[in-house]
Amino acid sequence: MNENTAPLQRAEAEEYASWFKALADATRIQIVSLLARRRAPMSVGEIVTASGVGQSTVSHHLKILAEVRFVLVERQSTSSLYRINEACVSCFPTAADVVMGNPVPAAPTCE
Amino acid sequence: MNENTAPLQRAEAEEYASWFKALADATRIQIVSLLARRRAPMSVGEIVTASGVGQSTVSHHLKILAEVRFVLVERQSTSSLYRINEACVSCFPTAADVVMGNPVPAAPTCE
DNA sequence: ATCGTCCATCGACGATATTCGATAAATGTG
DNA sequence: CACATTTATCGAATATCGTCGATGGACGAT
Incomplete structure (x- = not known):
């Protein structure tokens, strides 16, 4: 298990929280799953x-x-095309990361 | 990858969101990591x-x-002893679960 | 240049969340 | 019984969030 026993300071807890806040809304989850199931980018x-x-x-x-780089934007003439950031899906912290005090991951830019 | 291509309905998105809401606050993350690092239960x-x-x-x-069963309570005389629910840490959904439309896990009671 | 389309931003509103102090309930101690 | 300790709950103040309609800016087409 290899837990980190040092206490978690406030700043790190805030960073973790900002990750989870991004998925703490049903509408955002719908949007994210929508973008993930169509492989292609979608306009607004x-x-x-x-x-x-x-x-x-x-x-x-x-x-x-x-x-939080969970989706990536690309402007194309008048419309904005959004698509899911696959790299960000896999770097999103797990509950075990929080509990064990793993370093907070940085959002990947993905190109 | 084996994605589920059926659209995610609102009710399921709400269930997912309630999981992430539990860790969407810095104070709660501090408390959770506190309980996880001391293996022993802690009083309020x-x-x-x-x-x-x-x-x-x-x-x-x-x-x-x-x-959400992330912590478990046990009353002992005048004080309440809280401890982390290890089973819940591992069943907490990942971002990949949300994106791929895995079934929303139920919180384990753990005894 | 004018119009239409697409999107981001602003302002506002209600709803929800976080925090605190005060109070109440439960339990052990004298 | 009276008292102290511990925790849960209540009420209120404040802050944050989600949603909408309206506005404005960028771009393409006519």
């Missing part, structure tokens, strides 16, 4: 119609997901 | 002095963590 409009919430709400959630 | 008073937040706040967070 497509996500809006597929998720059933307002356009500004989708845009807001996509911004939060992009801040 | 010990957690209060170790975490530096108010007693009622600690009690509140412990209640939330106990609701």
